[in-house]
Amino acid sequence: MMSESSDVSNAVSSVKPATSYISTLLTEPIKLRVGKQGASAIEPQSIPQFFHESCARHAEKPAFVYANDPKDPNTAWTTISYQQYQRNVKQTALMLLHVGLQPRTSVCVLAFNCPEWFYAEFGALCANGVVSGIYPSSSPESVEHVLATSQATVCVVDDAAQMAKVRQVKDNLPLLRAVIQLHGPFEDFIGTEEGYYRWEDLFALKFDSALSDELARRESTVGANECAVLIFTSGTTGLPKAVMLCHDSVLMNAKIIDTGISDIRKEAEVTVSYLPLNHIAAQIFDGYMGLDNGSCIYFADRDAMKGTLVKTFLKARPTCLFGVPRVFEKMQERLKQVTANSSTFSRSAMEWARRVTLAYHQNKTGHPLKFWLASKITNQVKVALGLDRCRWRITGGAPVSTELKEFFTSLDMPLFEAYGLSEVGGAAVINRDIGNLKSCGKAFDGVEIKINEPNEDGHGEICLRSRSTMMGYLNEVEKTAEVLKEDGWFHTGDLGYVDEDGNLLITGRIKELVITAGGENIPPVHVENLVKAELPCVSNALLVGDHRKYLSILLTLKTDMDPHTGLPLDTLHSDTISWLQNLGFKYSLLSEVLNIPADVSALDDANILVQPDAKIVAEIDAAIKRANTRALSNAQKVQKFALLPHDFSIPTGELGPTLKSRRKVILEKYATVIERIYK
Ligand SMILES: Nc1ncnc2c1ncn2[C@@H]1O[C@H](COP(=O)(O)OP(=O)(O)OP(=O)(O)O)[C@@H](O)[C@H]1O
Numbered sequence: 001m002m003s004e005s006s007d008v009s010n011a012v013s014s015v016k017p018a019t020s021y022i023s024t025l026l027t028e029p030i031k032l033r034v035g036k037q038g039a040s041a042i043e044p045q046s047i048p049q050f051f052h053e054s055c056a057r058h059a060e061k062p063a064f065v066y067a068n069d070p071k072d073p074n075t076a077w078t079t080i081s082y083q084q085y086q087r088n089v090k091q092t093a094l095m096l097l098h099v100g101l102q103p104r105t106s107v108c109v110l111a112f113n114c115p116e117w118f119y120a121e122f123g124a125l126c127a128n129g130v131v132s133g134i135y136p137s138s139s140p141e142s143v144e145h146v147l148a149t150s151q152a153t154v155c156v157v158d159d160a161a162q163m164a165k166v167r168q169v170k171d172n173l174p175l176l177r178a179v180i181q182l183h184g185p186f187e188d189f190i191g192t193e194e195g196y197y198r199w200e201d202l203f204a205l206k207f208d209s210a211l212s213d214e215l216a217r218r219e220s221t222v223g224a225n226e227c228a229v230l231i232f233t234s235g236t237t238g239l240p241k242a243v244m245l246c247h248d249s250v251l252m253n254a255k256i257i258d259t260g261i262s263d264i265r266k267e268a269e270v271t272v273s274y275l276p277l278n279h280i281a282a283q284i285f286d287g288y289m290g291l292d293n294g295s296c297i298y299f300a301d302r303d304a305m306k307g308t309l310v311k312t313f314l315k316a317r318p319t320c321l322f323g324v325p326r327v328f329e330k331m332q333e334r335l336k337q338v339t340a341n342s343s344t345f346s347r348s349a350m351e352w353a354r355r356v357t358l359a360y361h362q363n364k365t366g367h368p369l370k371f372w373l374a375s376k377i378t379n380q381v382k383v384a385l386g387l388d389r390c391r392w393r394i395t396g397g398a399p400v401s402t403e404l405k406e407f408f409t410s411l412d413m414p415l416f417e418a419y420g421l422s423e424v425g426g427a428a429v430i431n432r433d434i435g436n437l438k439s440c441g442k443a444f445d446g447v448e449i450k451i452n453e454p455n456e457d458g459h460g461e462i463c464l465r466s467r468s469t470m471m472g473y474l475n476e477v478e479k480t481a482e483v484l485k486e487d488g489w490f491h492t493g494d495l496g497y498v499d500e501d502g503n504l505l506i507t508g509r510i511k512e513l514v515i516t517a518g519g520e521n522i523p524p525v526h527v528e529n530l531v532k533a534e535l536p537c538v539s540n541a542l543l544v545g546d547h548r549k550y551l552s553i554l555l556t557l558k559t560d561m562d563p564h565t566g567l568p569l570d571t572l573h574s575d576t577i578s579w580l581q582n583l584g585f586k587y588s589l590l591s592e593v594l595n596i597p598a599d600v601s602a603l604d605d606a607n608i609l610v611q612p613d614a615k616i617v618a619e620i621d622a623a624i625k626r627a628n629t630r631a632l633s634n635a636q637k638v639q640k641f642a643l644l645p646h647d648f649s650i651p652t653g654e655l656g657p658t659l660k661s662r663r664k665v666i667l668e669k670y671a672t673v674i675e676r677i678y679k
Contacts, residue, residue, distance in 0.1 A: 014044065014045065014046040014049060014222065014223055014224040014247075015029075015032065015044050015223060015224050015225050015248075016029040016223035016225055016226065017029070018030050018031045018225055019031070020486065021033065021486055021488060022471060022472050022480060022484060022486065023227070023244070023471045023472055024244070024471075024472040024473060024474060024475055024476055024477050024480055025474075025475070026104045026105070026106075026130055026151060026226075026227050026244075026474070027104050027226075028226075029223050029225040029226045029246070030225050030246060030471050031225070032044055032224070032225050032246075032248050032467060033465075033466070033467045033469075033488055034467065035446070035467070038445050038446055039252070039255065039256045039259055039444070039445040039446035040252075040445075040446040040466070040467050042252065042255060044224040044225065044247075044248045045224055045247070045248070045251055046125075046222045046223065046224045046247045047122070047125045047222075047228050047247045047250065047251065048122070048125055048126045048219050048222055049224075050247075050251050050291070050292075051086070051089065051122050051125070051126070051291065052086065054082070054291040054292060054294070055082045055083065055085055055086035055291075056086075057082075057294065058082040058267055058294030059081065059082050059083040059086075060081055060082070060083065061081060061082055061267050061294050061296070062079045062080070062081060062082075062296040063080050063081060063082045063084075063085040063290075063294075063296065063297065064078075064079070064080040064085065064115045064118075064296075064297050064298075064299065065077055065078070065079050065080075065296060065297070065298045065299070065316070066078055066080075066114065066115055066298070066299040067299070067301065070112070070114055070183060070299075070301065070302065071183075071301070071302065072301075073301045073308070073311060073312070073315075077315075080115060082294065085115075085118075085119075088115070088119045089118075089119050089122040089123050089126065090123075090126070090215075091119075091123075091203060092116075092119040092120055092122075092123030092203075093122075093123035093124070093126040093127045093215050094123075094207040094211050094212065094215055095123070095180075095202040095203065095205070095207075096120070096123050096124055096127050096129065096154055097127055097211055097214060097215060097218070098202065098205070098207060098211065099154060099177060099178035099180065099197060099202065100153055100154065100177035100178055101124065101127055101129050101153050101154050101177075101178075102129075102153045102175075102177075103127075103128045103129070103218060103221070104128065104129070104130065104226075104227075105129060105130065105151045105152065105153040105175065106124075106129060106130045106131065106132045106150035106151055106152040106153070106154075106230065107120055107121075107123075107124035107129050107130070107131050107132075107152065107153075107154045107155070107156065108131075108132050108133070108134050108146060108147055108150060108152045108154070108155045108156070109121065109131065109132070109133050109134065109155075109156045109277070109278070110133075110134040110136065110138070110143060110155060110156070110157045110158060110162045110165070110166065111136065111156060111157060111158035111162065111182055112136055112158055112302040113273045113274060113275075113276070113277050113282070113286070113299050113300065114158075114182065114299055115299065116156065116182050116199060117133075117156075117277050118287060120156045121287065124154075125222070125228055125247070126215065126218070126219050126222075127215060127218045127219070128218040128219065128221055128222050129153075129154075130150065130227050130228060130229070130230060131228070131229055131230070132146060132150040132152070132229070132230035132231075132232070132242070132278070133231075133232075133276065133277050133278020133279075133283075134146045134147075134232075134278060135232075135276055135278055135657040136158065136162065136276070136302075136657075137650050137651070137657050138165070139165075140165040140166075140168045140169050141169075142240070143165045143166060143169060144169035144172060144173065145240065146232055146240070146242075147166070147169070147173050147176060148172070148173060149232075149242050149474060149475065150230050150242060150474070151175055152173070152175065152176055153175055153176060153177050153178070154176075154177065154178045154179075154180065155176060155178070155179050155180070156179075156180045156182065156199070157179060157180070157181050157182065158181075158182055158183060159181065159182070159183045159184075160181070160184075160185055160186065160187060162181075163179065163181050163187070163190070163196075166179050167179070167189075167196075170195075176195075177195060178195050178196075178197060179195060179196050179197070180197045180198070180199050180202060181196070181197070181198055181199065182199045184198075186198055222247070223247070224246065224247045224248045225246050225247070225248055226246055226247065227244045227245070227246055227471060227474075228245060228246055228247040228250055229245045229250055229283065230242045230243065230244060230245075230474060231243040231245065231278065231279070231280045231283070231422040232278065233422055241473040241474075241476060241479060242473060242474035242475075242476075243280075243422040243423050243470045243473060244470055244471040244472055244473065244474050245280075245422075245425050245468075245470055245471070246471055248467065248468075249425040249467065249468040249469065249470065249471075250283070250284070250288060250425060250426075250468070251288065252425065252446070252466070252467045252468040253284050253288070253424075253425040253426035253427065253468040254284050254288035254289045254291075254292050254426075255292065256444040256445055256446050256447065256466075256468070257284065257289060257426070257427055257430075257444065258289055258292055258293065259444070259445060260430055260432075260444045260445065261392060261394075261416070261430070261432070263391070263392070264289075264293055264320070265293075265319075266293055266294055267293070267294035267295075268319070269293055269295040269296070269319045269320050270295065270296045270297075270298065270316055270317065270318050270319045270320075270389070271285070271286065271290070271295055271296075271297055271298070271316075271318045271319070271320050271321060271322075272297070272298045272299075272300050272309070272312050272313060272316050272318050272321065273286040273297050273298070273299050273300065274299075274300035274304040274305070274309055274312065275322070275323070275324065275327075275658065276657050276658065279397070279422075279657070279658055280420070280421075280422040280425065280426050281322055281324070281396065281397050281420075281426065281427070282322075283426075284425075284426040284427070285322040285394075295320075298312060298315065298316035298318070299312075300312040303563055303564070305327075305566070305650075305659070306561060306562075306563045306564070306566050307330075307561065307563050308563070309327070310331075310385055310386060312386075313385060313386030313387060314385075314386035315386070316386070317386055317387075317388065317389045317390075318386070318387070318389070318390055319389050319390055319391050320390065320391060320392050320393070320394075321387070321390055321392075321393045321394070322393075322394045322395070322396075323393070323394075323395055324395065324396070324397045324398055324658050324659060324660070325395050325396075325397075325398050325399065325400045325401070325404060326398070326658075326659035326660075327395075327659070328393075328395055328404055328408060328415065329404060331385065332404060332407050332408075333558070333573075333575065335381060335385075335411075336536075336575070337573075337574050337575065338384075340574070340575075340578060341574070349377055350377060352374070352377075353373075353374035353375075353377035353378050354374075354378070354410035354411060355410070356370045356371060356373075356374040357371065357374050357375070357378055357409070357410050357411065357412050358406065358409055358410040360374075361409050361412075361414060361434050361435065362409070362434075362435050362437075363435070374412075375412060378411045378412040378413075379412075381411050382411070382412070382413065387413060390413065392416060393408070393413060393414070393415050393416065394415070394416045394417075394418050394427075394430070395415045395416070395417055395418070396417055396418035396419055396420060396427060396440070397418075397420075397658060397660075398658070398659075398660045399506065399525045400415070400417050400440075401529045401533075402437045402438060403529070403533060405417065405437045406437055409434055409437070414434035416430055416431060416432050416434075416441075417430070417431045417439075417440040417441065418430045418431075418440065418441075419440040419441075419504065419506060421492060421494075422470070423469065423470045423483070423484075423490055423492070424447075424464050424466065424468060424469050424470070424490060424492075425466075425468030425469065425470065426468065427444065428443060428444060428447045428449075428464050428466065429441050429442065429443050429444070429447070429449070429504050430442070430444065431503070433503075436503065438505060439499065439503035439504060439505045440503075440504055440505070440506060441503055441504065442502055442503060442504070443464075443504070444466075446466050446467060446468075447464060447465070447466040447468075448464070448465040448466065449462065449463070449464060449498060449504060450462075450463040450464075450465070450489060451463070451496070451497060451498060452489075452491065454497070457497065458497045458498070459495060459496065459497045459507060460495065460496075460497070461491055461492065461493070461494070461495060461510060462492045462494045462495065462496045462504070462506070463489045463490060463491050463492065464489070464490050464492060465487075465488040465489050465490065469484070469488060469490050470484070470490070472484065493509060493510045493511055494506055494508070494509050494510070495507045495508045495509065495510060495513075495523065507523050507526075508523025508524070508525065508526070509523075512524060512525075512663055514543055514544070514545045514546050514551065515546055515547070516545050516546070516547070516548060516549070516550070516551065516635060517547050517548055517549050518549070518635065520633070520635035520636075522543065522545060522551065522635065522636055524542070524543035524663075526632070526636075527543050527551070527553075527627075527631070527636055527638060528541040528542065528543055528553070529541075530627040530628075530630050530631065531553055531555075531623070531624055531627045531638060533627070534623035534624070534626050534627045535555070535579075535620065535623045536575050536578075536579055537557050537558055537573075537575055537576040537579035537580070538555050538556065538557065538558065539556045539557065539558040539559075539573075539647045539648070540555070540556045540647065540648045540654075540661065541553055541554070541555050541556075542554040542661060542663065542666055542667075543638070544667065544674055544677070548678055550637075550639040550640070551635075551636070551637065551638045551639060552638060552639060552640040552641060552642070552674075552677045552678070553624070553638050553640075553641045553642075554641070554642055554644055554666070554670060554673065554674075555620070555641055555642070555643050555644065556643070556644045556646065556647040556648055557572070557573075557576050557590060557593065557643065557647070558572070558573035558575050558576045558647065559571060559572055559573055559576070559590050559646070559647050560572070560573055561647075561649065565651060566649055566650050566651050567649055567651050567652065568646045568647035568648075568649050568652070570589045570590050570591050570598045570599055571588060571589060571590075572587060572588055572589060572590055572593070576590075576593075580593065580616075583615055583616065583619055584615075585613070585615075585616075590645075590646065593612055593613075593616065594610040594611065594612055594643060594645060595610065595611040595612065596608050596609075596610055596611075596645055605645065606644075606645065606669045606670055606672070606673070607670070607672035607673060608645050609676075610642075610643050610644075610645055612643060620641060620643075621641075624638050624641060640677050641677075642670075642673050642674075642676070642677050644670060644673065648661060648666070653665055653669065654666050654669065
């Protein structure tokens with residue numbers, strides 16, 4: 001619990017005088033909620049101070065390992081020490097000043113994870129700038145929205161494709177002085193036309209002492225209570241808003257997690273950076289916890305989220321890992337597929353090992369010898385995934401099913417579930433009790449939980465308060481006031497309750513609740529998971545029923561994915577093929593199953609009429625009926641379903657960049673399909 005807060009303005013040199021705990025301006029510092037004991041009593045620091053201290057502490061240790069050609073992991077790999085990291089950040093800070101970075105404006109980074117992402121981030125922060133990531137999958141319009149909102153004076157882009165997006169909108173952005181491209185090939189205008197640069201050209205420049213003095217002067221003016229990082233929400237529930245996190249809140253979050261996961265080993269952890277770095281979880285886990293602990297970060301290649309991640313795991317053999325649930329779900333799908341294709345003996349051995357391991361972890365009563373024998377089998381899975389050294393795995397950022405946690409526990413790779421949001425600076429709650437798969441655990445030291453207006457069962461809106469809560473939404477006074485007050489309680493929009501042991505359980509999201517015509521509030525994820533559990537051929541399920549008399553569900557069948565474009569393919573996934581084989585069908589293409597033209601994902605013909613065989617329809621109906629027997633109430637029973645013409649994906653718009661379903665987008669896109677259901 002947090003002790004009484006106090007205003008520490010002026011108490012420490014890097015904390016600037018402030019009058020409020022809330023701000024929506026890049027130029028306005030806030031009061032810090034410094035407590036008197038525990039984590040919230042840690043002395044405030046600016047990120048540059050923390051960065052230099054961390055690099056000095058771990059100077060000789062490896063900070064980064066990366067493939068020399070980011071597009072080809074088969075090229076040679078380079079290792080960078082913390083000392084070199086610090087030197088590279090200084091050079092980048094000078095580069096940013098040279099090309100025109102203005103104080104209290106942003107450097108936006110539109111790139112896949114790479115060392116330069118961090119050089120740009122910490123360089124910008126040392127030069128008294130603000131940093132903001134842009135999802136590489138963004139359209140030119142979204143790129144413009146982020147550059148304009150964040151008041152960017154510099155933008156760092158990955159390659160020619162990202163450069164083209166910025167060039168298309170640059171004339172609308174009078175503040176934007178420089179666009180720097182990291183990787184070739186380069187168009188002719190780069191390096192010749194004003195404001196366009198190659199990273200390597202700038203990085204090779206020698207700057208004079210006057211610029212170094214300017215950098216030192218800028219750095220001395222950085223306030224720990226001023227905005228450092230802007231996180232744009234992914235827009236699952238509306239237009240992206242820019243969450244403002246001050247230096248102190250970012251560092252606090254990394255430190256409370258470090259303390260909460262007590263067995264992090266200093267200078268001995270290895271991890272893989274692959275989740276988009278403009279997401280708060282990747283920022284905290286790769287960037288800030290990495291620095292705090294002197295960890296070694298391997299960079300995954302740009303196709304990581306499309307299936308190449310395991311290759312990087314096999315190279316890095318990470319000792320710790322953070323993944324959104326979808327990442328673990330993909331691993332689970334692959335493992336189930338390998339097991340299904342193995343001999344009867346191997347399958348039985350694996351099933352036995354998983355049963356023994358799960359019982360051992362859950363009841364803590366299993367037989368140690370049996371567990372040891374089982375570990376010989378589960379270890380083969382870990383080795384195949386490159387996770388044999390991995391001591392802890394955290395998942396969060398989206399709802400996690402109990403089944404997923406149980407699956408990984410049974411393979412002796414328990415997942416710690418974390419809960420948090422961009423607005424609270426990262427994670428607020430974690431569950432380290434692997435015997436309890438239902439909750440997402442207890443608040444980190446320094447974080448308070450309150451359930452607002454609880455009903456008779458104690459269920460209500462989850463509110464959080466801590467020193468790492470955001471300053472506000474940039475330039476959005478009203479939207480900030482809707483969720484955050486001077487008393488510090490942030491209204492998350494999530495629903496849940498705290499059980500008698502102090503564990504938080506999340507039951508849904510207010511904005512995502514399906515409210516039927518009868519007025520029942522249905523948390524969709526729970527219902528969707530029940531249906532998915534009955535249908536191994538289903539990749540995604542989305543509940544429909546707002547203002548309707550009954551619930552229905554949209555389903556996509558599992559198909560393969562194009563590893564280069566991320567588009568769903570027409571070829572069926574082996575789970576779907578086996579499921580269909582059990583029904584007597586020998587299909588290998590989705591278009592055959594649905595009786596539609598091939599390649600609808602490319603045509604993106606969302607409303608095409610699908611006509612699967614009556615036997616398939618009957619089988620899905622039966623599965624939904626089975627799922628309904630486990631529904632929490634009659635109102636939560638699904639009556640009808642529709643198969644969609646292709647799986648959800650990032651490029652076709654149904655998934656956000658962290659693979660979370662964009663409900664509003666999906667409901668709009670498939671409006672005709674939904675109307676057909678309720679006709
Ligand atoms: N362990 C968890 N269980 C259930 N839901 C979770 C968990 N962790 C995070 N979430 C969900 O993710 C949300 C926060 O996600 P994040 O801050 O990444 O927002 P976003 O997806 O970028 O933006 P948007 O608000 O547009 O969805 C939470 O409000 C909650 O609904």
